[in-house]
Amino acid sequence: MHVNTFDRYESRQSAIHQLDPRVKVVVTVLFIVANALLPDGAWLAFLAAWALLLFVSGAAQIGLGWLLKRSLIVGPFLLAAVTVVFTLPGNGLAQWQLGPWTLVPTDAGLLRFVSIFIRSWLSVQMAILLTATTQFPDLIHALHHLRVPNVLVSIISFMYRYLFELANEAGRLLRARESRSAAGVNGRSSSGGSLFWRAKIAGHMVGQLLLRSFERSDRVYNAMVARGYNGRLLTMNPHHMKSSDWQLGGVGVVAILLIQLVARL
Amino acid sequence: MNETTPTLLVNDLRFSYPDGHQALNGVDVVIRRGEKVALVGPNGAGKSTLILHLNGILNGGEQVQIAGMPTTRKNLPQIRAKVGLVFQNPDDQLFSPTVFEDVAFGPLHMGLPEDEVRRRVGYALAQVGMGDFAGRLSHHLSIGQKKRIAIATVLSMDPEILVLDEPSAGLDPRARRALINLLDELPLTMLVSTHDMLMVRELFPRMIIMDEGRVVADGKTAVLLEDTTLLESHGLEKP
Ligand SMILES: Nc1ncnc2c1ncn2[C@@H]1O[C@H](COP(=O)(O)OP(=O)(O)O)[C@@H](O)[C@H]1O
Ligand SMILES: [Mg+2]
Numbered sequence: 001m002h003v004n005t006f007d008r009y010e011s012r013q014s015a016i017h018q019l020d021p022r023v024k025v026v027v028t029v030l031f032i033v034a035n036a037l038l039p040d041g042a043w044l045a046f047l048a049a050w051a052l053l054l055f056v057s058g059a060a061q062i063g064l065g066w067l068l069k070r071s072l073i074v075g076p077f078l079l080a081a082v083t084v085v086f087t088l089p090g091n092g093l094a095q096w097q098l099g100p101w102t103l104v105p106t107d108a109g110l111l112r113f114v115s116i117f118i119r120s121w122l123s124v125q126m127a128i129l130l131t132a133t134t135q136f137p138d139l140i141h142a143l144h145h146l147r148v149p150n151v152l153v154s155i156i157s158f159m160y161r162y163l164f165e166l167a168n169e170a171g172r173l174l175r176a177r178e179s180r181s182a183a184g185v186n187g188r189s190s191s192g193g194s195l196f197w198r199a200k201i202a203g204h205m206v207g208q209l210l211l212r213s214f215e216r217s218d219r220v221y222n223a224m225v226a227r228g229y230n231g232r233l234l235t236m237n238p239h240h241m242k243s244s245d246w247q248l249g250g251v252g253v254v255a256i257l258l259i260q261l262v263a264r265l
Numbered sequence: 266m267n268e269t270t271p272t273l274l275v276n277d278l279r280f281s282y283p284d285g286h287q288a289l290n291g292v293d294v295v296i297r298r299g300e301k302v303a304l305v306g307p308n309g310a311g312k313s314t315l316i317l318h319l320n321g322i323l324n325g326g327e328q329v330q331i332a333g334m335p336t337t338r339k340n341l342p343q344i345r346a347k348v349g350l351v352f353q354n355p356d357d358q359l360f361s362p363t364v365f366e367d368v369a370f371g372p373l374h375m376g377l378p379e380d381e382v383r384r385r386v387g388y389a390l391a392q393v394g395m396g397d398f399a400g401r402l403s404h405h406l407s408i409g410q411k412k413r414i415a416i417a418t419v420l421s422m423d424p425e426i427l428v429l430d431e432p433s434a435g436l437d438p439r440a441r442r443a444l445i446n447l448l449d450e451l452p453l454t455m456l457v458s459t460h461d462m463l464m465v466r467e468l469f470p471r472m473i474i475m476d477e478g479r480v481v482a483d484g485k486t487a488v489l490l491e492d493t494t495l496l497e498s499h500g501l502e503k504p
Contacts, residue, residue, distance in 0.1 A: 157361070161360055164404040165404070216357065219357040223360060224360065225345075226350045227370050227374060228345050228371055228422075230342070230374070236373060236379055238365075
């Protein structure tokens, strides 16, 4: 078993890949915040933001189809926003009878929903571009050298390193369970035992995982101490801002400001 | 420190775990500069417990001395730079996202300047034959590669003595062979705990047998390996 949750890096030799990760993190966060600030129905600004996104993905040599497929993960989250279509006061567009309830979609609600949809979809794509063009360890460095608190950065770093081990361990436990839960003599219950039995085993497994992780954290801490760790985690900054980093970062920030301007004209 | 100061001196070391189990019952070990020594004995003999004392993870105080320096709290930063401890499971040893960061961890926390850290990382990786792996992600390596990198993480600290806990456990024959050749070539004082008696015979002129928290034999490997009664009474086999 292997998890690739964090390994979304798409190796290319583009200018975007080579950009200092700090610039990428700052521009991405700015883009997302600025997006959230765009008013409903600012179609021209949405279009401009999308153009910026297309420009970046083009420069990064990341295919649109690939990006689109990845961006589908916003779907489930958008469901939460569907209710605004019916709850926002405005002119009713139709009347749907749903059992005892009458649903009235309003024009204002629809406008709000479509705007939310576009904003989150654009933001998610930019975040996907960030992880596709930056190795995860570089992201961690960027956070560290952008002065994100040390504890947070360490947690992200260890999570990245040990999520794989945890998943492997879970996989081993699952296999051990499967190999011991043969079907009964009469051939019933292929996955072994009653629901209650399986729930009990699952509980044990979670407990096991917790215990093993706890013991591992002890050993990892020993290994850190053995190499001189004394409570202050030091890392080297492998990146140096070049003039092209400043320039491209500047272009990104100006573009984001222009989009805000377009929305408010 | 003069020429006769041993690199490692353990004098009547006793230790019980918090649950009351007496894991070390008076251990004496002397290792001189340049010696390569095997540490063998059945599971539970106390090998790992002894090893944890060598750089003060478990506190041995004056009972343990590295190049003449007792492992007291005040000395621990220097002791840790002198003792290169490699744990059994490389996944515990390699805790950083990339190979470079893991090998740089020791020198960086010793307070060395960045240029020197970079130089040492390059040198340590070259020594274990993994010069091209600096940028790789640790969790994508094979177990054999992880073991070599784990050794590099302490070579970069330029230690006086290299201490390995069961380095050949879990390796396939080729990875094991590569490891043996590597240990053979490294010009360092070494103490290596292992169950791999073939490796002991091939690599280590001297061997220490531990059982039930004591050193029960310490001498020339060639001689001890002929003493089948001794080996069998401590759960060992002649290779
Ligand atoms: N954390 C611990 N707590 C309590 N007892 C332990 C702990 N670690 C090891 N022991 C016990 O100490 C003894 C020596 O263990 P260890 O040093 O790991 O032996 P070896 O490495 O030779 O197999 C064993 O009996 C073991 O059960
Ligand atoms: Mg052990």
